[in-house]
Amino acid sequence: QKEVEQDPGPLSVPEGAIVSLNCTYSNSAFQYFMWYRQYSRKGPELLMYTYSSGNKEDGRFTAQVDKSSKYISLFIRDSQPSDSATYLCAMSARYSGGGADGLTFGKGTHLIIQP
Amino acid sequence: EPEVTQTPSHQVTQMGQEVILRCVPISNHLYFYWYRQILGQKVEFLVSFYNNEISEKSEIFDDQFSVERPDGSNFTLKIRSTKLEDSAMYFCASSIVTDTEAFFGQGTRLTVV
Numbered sequence: 001q002k003e004v005e006q007d008p009g010p011l012s013v014p015e016g017a018i019v020s021l022n023c024t025y026s027n028s029a030f031q032y033f034m035w036y037r038q039y040s041r042k043g044p045e046l047l048m049y050t051y052s053s054g055n056k057e058d059g060r061f062t063a064q065v066d067k068s069s070k071y072i073s074l075f076i077r078d079s080q081p082s083d084s085a086t087y088l089c090a091m092s093a094r095y096s097g098g099g100a101d102g103l104t105f106g107k108g109t110h111l112i113i114q115p
Numbered sequence: 116e117p118e119v120t121q122t123p124s125h126q127v128t129q130m131g132q133e134v135i136l137r138c139v140p141i142s143n144h145l146y147f148y149w150y151r152q153i154l155g156q157k158v159e160f161l162v163s164f165y166n167n168e169i170s171e172k173s174e175i176f177d178d179q180f181s182v183e184r185p186d187g188s189n190f191t192l193k194i195r196s197t198k199l200e201d202s203a204m205y206f207c208a209s210s211i212v213t214d215t216e217a218f219f220g221q222g223t224r225l226t227v228v
Contacts, residue, residue, distance in 0.1 A: 034216075036219075041204070041222075041224070042221055042222070043119075043206050043219035043220050043221045043222050044158065044206070044219045045219070046216060046217070046218060046219075049216055088158065090158075102148065102150075102160025102161075102162075102163055102171060102173060103150075103158075103160060103217065104160070105157050105158040105159070106157065107156070107157045108157075
């Protein structure tokens with residue numbers, strides 16, 4: 001089972017607000033969690049990745065993983081109109097046999113930051 | 116900044132024709148991937164490639180698909196006999212280690228008519 005659920009939005013917030021984006025998943029084997037940003041008709045751009053549970057901060061972005069709840073979040077502080085994009089969560093399990101596992105993506109949340 | 120490069124950006128082909136989508140991964144990366152995104156749907160994993168062989172493939176990657184690394188820089192996806200439902204954005208990605216930090220190209224939009 002490799003399902004990842006993500007509210008597609010759109011999510012519209014005023015400039016400067018704190019944005020919270022979330023994903024839930026069902027496969028307890030997932031250990032690596034990523035957030036990508038995708039502009040219309042462009043490739044996904046890696047924003048953050050975390051391993052297992054915990055928090056990771058990078059500038060205005062904070063990623064949180066709660067493996068016990070199978071829930072991950074991305075927070076954007078001081079949101080800017082240039083943050084308007086679709087945000088995709090993605091996950092991966094590393095199997096004991098190694099190899100390059102495929103990422104399982106959420107459908108993406110369309111975020112609009114109003115000036 | 117190094118990036119994954121894909122060509123062409125848009126390809127239109129007739130149903131039943133063969134297409135080859137091309138990618139130049141980041142030069143020091145060892146793992147290569149193809150994903151696709153049908154309009155309005157999730158990005159879906161197709162195949163991963165390491166050490167000149169397929170590492171993992173999804174159910175979508177059936178016998179009409181193949182991948183190749185013909186030289187030290189290119190990585191290609193071939194679709195032998197295209198179907199209307201193959202119309203999608205196809206993304207190539209690469210990573211130094213397994214796909215924990217995979218970098219994506221800008222995609223090739225494939226339209227099958």
